Amino acid sequence: MDPRVRVDDFGPAFRDAFVFRNAGGRVTWDTLRSVLVAWRALGVTELVVVHHTECRMNQLTDDQLRQATGIGTGANMDFLTFTDLERSVLDDLSLLQRSAYIANAVPVSGFVWDLRRAELRAVAVDERSRFATAPRGAGSKVERVGRPSTTPASGRATISVPTGGIWRLGRR
Numbered sequence: 001m002d003p004r005v006r007v008d009d010f011g012p013a014f015r016d017a018f019v020f021r022n023a024g025g026r027v028t029w030d031t032l033r034s035v036l037v038a039w040r041a042l043g044v045t046e047l048v049v050v051h052h053t054e055c056r057m058n059q060l061t062d063d064q065l066r067q068a069t070g071i072g073t074g075a076n077m078d079f080l081t082f083t084d085l086e087r088s089v090l091d092d093l094s095l096l097q098r099s100a101y102i103a104n105a106v107p108v109s110g111f112v113w114d115l116r117r118a119e120l121r122a123v124a125v126d127e128r129s130r131f132a133t134a135p136r137g138a139g140s141k142v143e144r145v146g147r148p149s150t151t152p153a154s155g156r157a158t159i160s161v162p163t164g165g166i167w168r169l170g171r172r
Contacts, residue, residue, distance in 0.1 A: 001021045001022055001023050001024075001025075002052065002055065004052075004054075004115055005050075005052050005113055005115070007019055009113075009118055010050075010113070010120055011120070013130070013131070018038050018042070018044060020034050020035070023057055023079065023080075024051070024055060024057030024058075024079075024080050024081065024082065024088070025049065025050065025051045025052070025055070025088075025092075026057075026080040026088070026092060027049065027092040027095045027096055028080070032095075032096070032099060032101065032102075035047060035096070035102070036101050036102075039102075039106055044106075045106065045107075046106060046107045046108075046109070046126075046129060046130065047096060047102075047106055047107065047108045047109070048108075048109050048110070048111060048129075048131075049089055049092045049093055049096070049108075049109070049110040049111070050110070050111045050112070050113055050120070051085055051088055051089050051092075051110075051111075051112055051113070052112065052113040052114070052115055053085065053112065053113070053114050053115050053116065054115050054116075055085075057079070057080070057081050057082065058081070058082055058083065058085060058088075060079075060081055061081055062077070062078060062079045062081050065079045065081065066079075085112055086112065086123050089110035089111070089112060089123040089124070090110065090123060090124060092110065093108055093109070093110045093123075093124055096108045107126040107128040107129040107130075108126055109122070109124060109125045109126045109129045109131055110122075110123040110124050110125075111123060
């Protein structure tokens with residue numbers, strides 16, 4: 001959703017990406033619906049979740065957003081805010097992988113786009129992904145980290161925020 005995140009900056013591997021954007025880059029029911037259409041009807045062969053640093057969804061709480069939107073703190077609206085950037089990527093990957101509709105039928109990987117460094121960093125790369133063996137391109141730091149798991153690829157949570165989408169990465 002954030003206009004500071006430009007797919008062209010991610011490099012040529014993302015040139016033909018289908019991009020789904022929303023607040024916080026979170027996987028929701030509607031995101032899953034769109035992913036299924038892209039995968040089953042439009043030939044998408046790989047899913048990638050990208051969140052980014054300096055996201056407001058990492059700096060606000062659901063209650064703050066309820067107040068800011070006039071909904072009120074007693075409402076049951078979940079804005080999917082988060083406090084740990086890498087954890088939010090892993091949580092979204094888990095939702096996609098656990099989905100009865102996807103169930104590991106397609107590679108699912110997750111990255112963080114660092115706005116200040118203009119750098120794409122791997123959080124978890126599915127070993128079936130073309131990024132698992134991709135050569136390093138200018139401005140990207142993608143490395144093989146095996147199947148997505150519950151532990152950040154770096155072993156630490158030093159990144160601070162997201163927004164992003166699911167990307168079509170072309171056919172192998």
